[in-house]
Amino acid sequence: MATIEDVARRAGVARSTVSYALSGKRSISRETRERIEAAITELGFTPNAGARALATSQTMVIGLFVQFFEDEFSPAMLQYVLPISDAAREAGYDILMVTESDGAHAVQRISSSGMVDGVMLLNVAYEDTRLPVMHKMRQPGAMVGLPRDPDGFDVFDLDFPESGRILVDHLAERGHREIILITPRGDVYERGGAYAWRFRDAALERAASYGIRVKSYFGETTQPAINQQLNEILDARQETAMIVHNDAVIAALPSVLYSRGIRVPDDLSVVGVFSEDFGRLFSLPYTAVETSPNKLGRLAVQALVQRMLSPEIATATRVELVPPHITDRGSTR
Amino acid sequence: MATIEDVARRAGVARSTVSYALSGKRSISRETRERIEAAITELGFTPNAGARALATSQTMVIGLFVQFFEDEFSPAMLQYVLPISDAAREAGYDILMVTESDGAHAVQRISSSGMVDGVMLLNVAYEDTRLPVMHKMRQPGAMVGLPRDPDGFDVFDLDFPESGRILVDHLAERGHREIILITPRGDVYERGGAYAWRFRDAALERAASYGIRVKSYFGETTQPAINQQLNEILDARQETAMIVHNDAVIAALPSVLYSRGIRVPDDLSVVGVFSEDFGRLFSLPYTAVETSPNKLGRLAVQALVQRMLSPEIATATRVELVPPHITDRGSTR
DNA sequence: CTGAAAGCGCTTACAG
């Protein structure tokens, strides 16, 4: 591999001149620049990223920490990863994707060895074990998902309480007085998936204010348990509407309803919480709160990039709950 | 951040001694080692990855190049990414995941800057534009998916021709004489997704040898086109069996069949090509060739790691077509 | 407008 030294020799200049030609940090005479450019082309020179990182203390890499839980539905994750990767690249950063099950250890390992300029967390739990490590590392951090202690980070999340409320409002306006609510699985609550109870508590409270009765179930996440549970729920059903806040359940819902001959919205009103892409993937004909993974991912990257560029704001805390928006697919009475 | 110099000073030894204590590449007296270890703990020292990479020419990072095509079904991709990431970590490597749409440029950029020790390609096309770059780069490469010119790389793929044959055999043995075949979308052929025609050609040839008539369709990949096409195919159907080699179509199939009252296998035999995880995700009750993304991903990583460790084999070519295996879910006559 | 040199934080022959 050609080094900057090779280029300098070939162009008959000093290494520093080549470096400045590359960075544009000082003006170079036309002639010199052309000789350097020619040499670079002829030698096929690309600066070595490791050497550059060592000299500048900048790797131009963002660490993306993803956790996969057995009890969660994986396709949703990709919706965040892709926009994050794209947004990072647009800002000139590459993505080191880390999927180790011991997330705290992974963050520690990657941040302390200086492999990345910033850390991005996905699938954040309320008491996330990665947060203590994040607080001590020298790089700035951002995340999608609201933890208990977001101090010093950029945090983006859907406004889940408001999501719960507007779905209840939507059904209340249409006269429903008894509602089924299917939530994430119980484990998610125990693990501290804040989105689960933030959504549910707000929905229950709003329903109570209307005098609406809500029957709440922890949804399953794997087959055949999903279908079995749905059938049991539907066997016992007296309610006229259903709110589903569980990706795996809503993905399975159309076939279960078909098989039972339950028509939506004539026999049952259904609303959910999922992204447009997710809905398209599973052909879901249900009105839903859009979860905007795309938007959340991009916002988080942009905020993180800002933070990496200006250490002054490195200690500020920014929590942004994106307002929910209902996509009406006509699945309610 | 503490450096190796800080540790050396604190332990009262030379930098080199600390380095050797870290790597274990020469014996250190008990006392000295203990002093060094204490210093490391007290200072919270972790070697700087960039400096190490510069000194050793090893980054311990694998570049994973993923392409997302509009006309392909994304959830399948994650099934490869996860096992690859896990297998890499087990071997001591991290994953730089690159999703740029210009794959050739991305490989060029990452490999020439020395950010990775090896390159892994996913979603490989027959005439993959990334291959020419791969042939010129200095790092070893591996891929999942068979290109026209695999020279010098480790290539792993499902044996698609054999997959097509055993599915035809499976239906032939059960007496089917007329079969519907739904393939990937036409674009995939044009783009050079070899798995598409390798599977189809072999299936058609085997069917011909039995005197079985096959009606072949390019499947759609997005709703509502999928359902519409399926309905048209089923309206015109005279066949007794269906082979589906298209993720998006098979994911949508259960609800279409439900809605038309077509029972499997009583009214129609159905077989597909998908992984166990994929089948679980979409609750697919169909007999299928297992695509083993898990196995393919891990094999490719292991081969790549071998290659990175022993430059002697760096020029060898290894093409491994994993024999297909049918998972019988009772969806045929 | 350009060069010579120090320094980033490691590893590894070379010496003893």
Added chain:
DNA sequence: CTGAAAGCGCTTACAG
């Protein structure tokens, strides 16, 4: 068993 020093390939004050 341990140290002093060169070198990996860049960037950036410092000088002119």
